[in-house]
Amino acid sequence: MLCLLIRRARPLVCRHSLHGRSLATLRSAIGEYVALPASAADGLRALGLQEAAPVQAAVWAEAMGGKSACVHAPTGSGKTLAMVLPVVASTLWAGRGNPGRVVVLVPTRELVAQHETLLNALGAATAVVTSATLGAPGGAEALADAIEASAVVLATPAELCQVLEHRPSLYGALRCEALVCDELDLLMPSRKSNGAKVTRWQDRGDHPAEALARLAAKRCGSSLQVLAGSATLDRASKTKLERALKGAPKVALPLPVVACDAGKNLVVKTKRAPGRPGNVRTTIAPRRVSHKSATRADFIEGAADALSALKPRVALVFVCGSSKLKVRAVAEDLGARVLNDALFPSSARSRRRNYATKSSGEKKALEAAERATDADKRAAATRDAAEQLRADVIGATTDAPVVLVASEDRARGLDIAGVEAVLILGGPANADTFVHLSGRVDRDPLALASGPEPSVVTIGRKRDIDQVRGWLSELGSAPKHDASLDRDADDIEAGAAATPERRVATARGKLFGANPCHLLHREVAGNPMLEADMAQRARTVVTGLENSARHGLRHQSTLNVEDQVKVLVDLATDPASLGRHWCGLTLWV
Numbered sequence: 127m128l129c130l131l132i133r134r135a136r137p138l139v140c141r142h143s144l145h146g147r148s149l150a151t152l153r154s155a156i157g158e159y160v161a162l163p164a165s166a167a168d169g170l171r172a173l174g175l176q177e178a179a180p181v182q183a184a185v186w187a188e189a190m191g192g193k194s195a196c197v198h199a200p201t202g203s204g205k206t207l208a209m210v211l212p213v214v215a216s217t218l219w220a221g222r223g224n225p226g227r228v229v230v231l232v233p234t235r236e237l238v239a240q241h242e243t244l245l246n247a248l249g250a251a252t253a254v255v256t257s258a259t260l261g262a263p264g265g266a267e268a269l270a271d272a273i274e275a276s277a278v279v280l281a282t283p284a285e286l287c288q289v290l291e292h293r294p295s296l297y298g299a300l301r302c303e304a305l306v307c308d309e310l311d312l313l314m315p316s317r318k319s320n321g322a323k324v325t326r327w328q329d330r331g332d333h334p335a336e337a338l339a340r341l342a343a344k345r346c347g348s349s350l351q352v353l354a355g356s357a358t359l360d361r362a363s364k365t366k367l368e369r370a371l372k373g374a375p376k377v378a379l380p381l382p383v384v385a386c387d388a389g390k391n392l393v394v395k396t397k398r399a400p401g402r403p404g405n406v407r408t409t410i411a412p413r414r415v416s417h418k419s420a421t422r423a424d425f426i427e428g429a430a431d432a433l434s435a436l437k438p439r440v441a442l443v444f445v446c447g448s449s450k451l452k453v454r455a456v457a458e459d460l461g462a463r464v465l466n467d468a469l470f471p472s473s474a475r476s477r478r479r480n481y482a483t484k485s486s487g488e489k490k491a492l493e494a495a496e497r498a499t500d501a502d503k504r505a506a507a508t509r510d511a512a513e514q515l516r517a518d519v520i521g522a523t524t525d526a527p528v529v530l531v532a533s534e535d536r537a538r539g540l541d542i543a544g545v546e547a548v549l550i551l552g553g554p555a556n557a558d559t560f561v562h563l564s565g566r567v568d569r570d571p572l573a574l575a576s577g578p579e580p581s582v583v584t585i586g587r588k589r590d591i592d593q594v595r596g597w598l599s600e601l602g603s604a605p606k607h608d609a610s611l612d613r614d615a616d617d618i619e620a621g622a623a624a625t626p627e628r629r630v631a632t633a634r635g636k637l638f639g640a641n642p643c644h645l646l647h648r649e650v651a652g653n654p655m656l657e658a659d660m661a662q663r664a665r666t667v668v669t670g671l672e673n674s675a676r677h678g679l680r681h682q683s684t685l686n687v688e689d690q691v692k693v694l695v696d697l698a699t700d701p702a703s704l705g706r707h708w709c710g711l712t713l714w715v
């Protein structure tokens with residue numbers, strides 16, 4: 127608590143001022159910036175939101191009067207509240223609470239859940255449109271009714287397009303006055319859509335979010351307020367949004383950008399989305415995070431080592447596509463849980479995929495159980511599981527940690543409090559993905575530089591690590607070297623190069639009939655990259671079991687050619703040695 131008070135008391139270091147106010151005073155009650163109804167203030171307080179984070183104060187100063195803007199700030203800086211509060215204030219609290227006044231578009235179900243919590247706290251009646259609600263009893267019909275009766279529509283774009291197609295009269299009913307696009311670069315990516323054409327509003331190659339923005343611009347009332355944001359905002363997405371908004375009343379184009387830097391203390395207003403230094407186009411991964419790397423051929427072994435070295439209470443393990451690993455297999459090997467199972471009901475497709483691995487008896491039983499459970503019950507079970515996850519995370523200790531495994535595309539917007547370490551297995555798809563993966567830690571926008579440094583560890587092949595290092599140096603932060611984790615190929619080569627005499631001695635020994643077991647012993651003992659227990663295990667393998675040929679010859683320093691061949695064959699075909707090779711641990715041979 128004391129630590130919390132000290133943290134909160136730290137003044138902001140500022141370089142700019144905002145509307146004549148020093149940024150040092152920005153950290154004050156939310157109600158100072160926004161006139162909150164009492165129930166909304168209570169709702170926010172219940173969520174632990176009382177003071178304005180820098181990005182929130184900056185956005186509210188810009189957008190409270192109904193102006194549009196793009197928000198560009200690091201992950202975990204509080205963009206969600208920054209964008210939602212002004213639109214609710216300028217529409218619903220201003221007394222214009224007609225149905226469909228506010229449309230909030232987000233790309234993932236996880237973000238839907240976060241926005242829903244926030245909107246509920248603010249007391250805004252919300253219709254939620256996602257693949258889960260679309261698949262629930264009543265489907266599109268029930269959702270169309272809910273949209274007509276609610277002031278706010280919170281949706282994933284493709285699903286909202288489907289509901290609009292189902293009931294075309296909604297095109298008229300949706301006279302939206304405010305549009306929020308969270309994670310704009312994912313909603314309107316720079317590449318063209320190759321998905322199905324889902325609405326008649328959607329031109330070929332448009333993404334559903336573009337179609338909906340165009341619809342909002344055409345069908346809005348006398349004014350429209352647009353707030354869009356991302357930690358990895360880029361020009362192409364911003365331009366797409368602006369093109370869709372052309373002609374919308376009271377939307378000044380180009381949209382101004384309210385940006386907040388990685389130190390979370392610099393607030394600036396610019397005209398354009400940031401450029402791209404190299405292939406990195408972001409505001410950046412939080413600065414407090416300590417980045418580490420480990421070059422390991424066996425990702426699971428690397429992850430287990432990292433977990434035992436860091437001892438986090440709560441850890442997220444992200445499996446990248448390049449690792450070719452399956453999320454479920456990784457979770458099983460690490461004794462961890464699959465994140466998706468804990469948060470969302472799995473889709474019918476993924477359930478069928480999971481059944482495919484079972485025996486036919488088990489498969490039939492599971493399918494029968496699924497038929498007997500309706501969608502409502504499944505949703506209730508998922509809510510319970512999410513509650514349970516929250517409780518487990520709160521109760522986690524270093525001895526009983528919570529480790530969750532997910533694929534790299536699940537990182538966007540994921541907000542789990544108290545994550546102390548993120549492990550990335552394999553090379554992330556691109557710099558943006560890396561930023562979002564590492565942004566799952568350090569997610570308290572008011573804790574500027576306090577508390578222990580959270581860790582992000584990338585475990586991959588040399589080329590993956592090199593790429594991550596390149597991104598980090600472009601982002602202005604170098605990965606910290608941690609000798610306990612780093613098994614970098616450079617170091618291995620350097621270690622080997624440092625002992626040329628040993629190499630020559632080994633070659634000479636081979637030529638002059640030295641016992642291969644002894645030579646291997648020496649290699650293991652002289653390898654600086656092997657930890658003590660690993661070296662011990664390796665030595666046991668070298669000596670062999672009692673019934674092996676090499677065990678009987680282990681005391682002879684030189685052998686005749688016949689015995690030499692016998693020992694070499696014995697070593698090469700030893701199951702333990704083969705197993706080690708299979709796992710990729712070839713460091714010592």
Ligand SMILES: Nc1ncnc2c1ncn2[C@@H]1O[C@H](COP(=O)(O)OP(=O)(O)OP(=O)(O)O)[C@@H](O)[C@H]1O
Pocket residue numbers: 174175176177178179182199200201202203204205206207356357538539540541565569570571572
């Ligand atoms: N003013 C505040 N005071 C305390 N906590 C806050 C405040 N604003 C946001 N938070 C908390 O900070 C965390 C991160 O906020 P949020 O999800 O809005 O970040 P974000 O910038 O949208 O991140 P991302 O880019 O990863 O989606 C959340 O748990 C949220 O509840």
